[in-house]
Amino acid sequence: MTFHNSLIAWYLQNKRDLPWRNTTNPYPIWLSEIMLQQTRVAQGTPYFLSFVEAFPTVFDLANANEEQVLKLWQGLGYYSRARNLHQTAKHIAFDLNGQFPNNYKALLKLKGIGEYTAAAIASFSFNEAVPVVDGNVFRVLARYFDIESDIALATTKKEFTALASELIPKNNPALFNQAIMEFGALQCVPKNPDCSQCIFRNSCAALQKKKVHILPIKSKKLKVKNRFFNYLVAQDEEKQTLIQKRTHKGIWHNLYEFPLIETEKEEGFDYMANNIRNHFFKENTITNILEFNPKSIIHKLSHQHLHIKFWEITIKGKIEKGINKEDLKKYPFPIVIHNFIEKD
Template sequence: MKFSNTLIQWYLQNKRDLPWRNDTNPYTIWLSEIMLQQTRVAQGLPFYLRFTKAFPTVFDLANADEEAVLKLWQGLGYYSRARNLHKTAKQIAFELNGEFPKSYKELLHLKGIGEYTAAAIASFAYNESVPVVDGNVYRVLSRYFDVETDIASAGAKKEFTQLAAELLPKGNANIFNQAIMEFGALQCVPKNPDCGICVFNDSCLALKMKKVAQLPVKSKKLKVTKRYFNYLVFSDENDNTLISKRTQKGIWHNLYEFPLLEAETAETDIAILELIQNQNFVDNDIKEITLHNTEAIVHKLSHQHLTIKFWKIKVEKTLLNGMDCISASKFPFPIVIYNFIEKEWL
C-alpha cells in the first residue's frame, strides 16, 4: 500500500537514533515503552540510560530493592509504572527463567503489560504482525483517513486497531509500527503541524478538508481534583529531620515525604500555622516556625493539582527517629520534595 511504503521511507530518512532501537532485546524494548508512557522521549531518555546501567538485565531489576527502583525513577512521575515494572521483572525472572514470552497473546499474561505494550514488544522484538496503537497512531490515522470517531469512546480502540492492522505490510510490522509512531511524534504533532513539508500533503483527507486542528476528536475531559499539602520540615539541635514512607494507596505510594498536614481548602497561612501549633505532630517543644515558600508550589499531576507549602519547624530536643539530611536524601521522594531537599541541604 502506498501509505505504508511512503511512511516507512519517511521513517528511514527521519527517525531519531534511540538506544532501544539498536537491537531487538525484549527487555530494553519493554523498559523504553513503560518509561515513555505519558512521557516525552527527551525527558525519558536520561532515565532509560541510568536504569539500564543500574539494571542491565531483567534479573538485575528483579533482584533490586523496590526503593532503589523508585529512587532511579524519581522525577519521571507516574510511579505506579515503576512498581509494576519491578513486579513484572520478578515474574519474568523467577517464574519464566528470564525469558520473555514470544507472542502478543502470551505477553498479555504478564502483570502490568496491556495490549499496547504487548503489541510493541511483539512487533519490535519478534516482528509479529500486530498493530501498535497509541496517541500518535490515533492522530495520524484520524487525520489521514478523516476518522471522526471520538478516541475516548468505547469502540474507538477496536476501530483504530483494525484500521492499523489493515495497513501493516507483510513481514514489516516492526518498522511500520515504529514509523507511524515516530511520524506522529515528529511530523503529525498535536498542535500546528507543518503540513507544507508533509509527505502526505497531497493525500491527507484532514488537510484537504481543513480539519487538521479538529482531529482526532476527543470529548472526554479529565476531572482534576485540587489538594492542599503543607509539609512540616522538622529540625532539631543536631539538624536531624523526620521522613516517612507514604503507604496509603494513591499518588506517590511507597515514596517518602515529610510529615504532612493536608487541608481541605486553600486555608490562610495563619490558619495553617494555628493548626501546626495546636496539633502534636511530635513529642517536642517547638522553638520556631517559618514558612519556606510564601508563594505555594502548584504541582500538576494528570488528575490532581497539588498546592504545596513547606514549613520549617525547629524543636527543642532531639527528634525521636530523626535522621540526618544527607541520609534522608538517599530515599526515593516525589520530585517536588526532592527539589526542596536539594536546594536546602545538598
C-alpha cells in the same frame, strides 16, 4: 506507492537514533515502552540510560529493592509504572527463567503491560504482525482517513486497531509500527504540523478538507481536583528531620515525604501553627514555626493539582527516629519534595 511503503521510506530517512532501537532484545524495548508512557522521549531517555546502567538485565532489576528502583525513577512521575516494572521483572526472572513471553496475548498477562506495550514488544522483539495504537497513531490515521470518532472511547480504539491491522505489512510489522509512531511524533504533530512538507500532502483527507486542526477528536477530560498539602519540615538541635513513607494507595505510593497536613483549602499561618502545635511533635517542644513559601507551589498531575506549602519547624532537643540531611538524599521522594530538599 502504498501507505505503508511511503511511511517506511520516510522513516528510514528521518528516524531518530534512540538507544532502544536497533535491538530485538525485549528487555530494553520493554523498559523504553514503559518509561515513555505519558513521557516525552527527551525526558525519558536519561532515565532509560540510567536504568540500563544500573540494571543491565532483567535479573539485575528483579534483584534490586523497590527503593532503589523508585529512587532512579524519581522525577519521571506515574510511579505505579515503576512498581509494576519491578514486580514484572521479578516474575520474568524468577518464574520464567528470564525469558519474556514471545507473543502479544501472553505479554498482555504481565503486570503493567497493556495493549499498546504488548503490541510494541511483540512486533519489535518477535516480529508479530500486531499494530500499536497510541496517541501518535490515532492522530496520523484520524487525519489521513478523516475519522471523526471520539478517541476517548473504547469503541474507537477497536476501530483504529482494526484499521491499523489492515495497513500493517505482515512481513515487516516492526518497521511499520516504528514508522507510524515516529511520523506522528516528528511530522504529523498535534499543533501546527508543516503539511506543505508532508509526504501525504496529496492524499491526506484532513488536509484536503481543511480539518487537520480539529482531528483527532477527543472529548474533554474529567475535571481536575485541587488538593492542599502542607509539609512539616522539622529540624531538631542535631539538624535531624522526620520523614514518613506513603503506604496508602493513590499518588506517590511507597515514596517518602515529610509529615503531612492536608486541608480543604489554602490555610494561613495562624490556622496551621495551631494545628501543628496541637497535633504534632508532642514528645518535643516546638520553639519556632516558619512558613517557608507563603505562595503555594502548584504541582500538576494528570488528574489533580497539588497546592504545596512547606512549614519549617524548629524542635528543642532531639527528634525520635530523626534522619540527617545526607541520609535524607538516599530516599525516593516525589520530585517536588526532592527539589525542596536540594534547595534547602
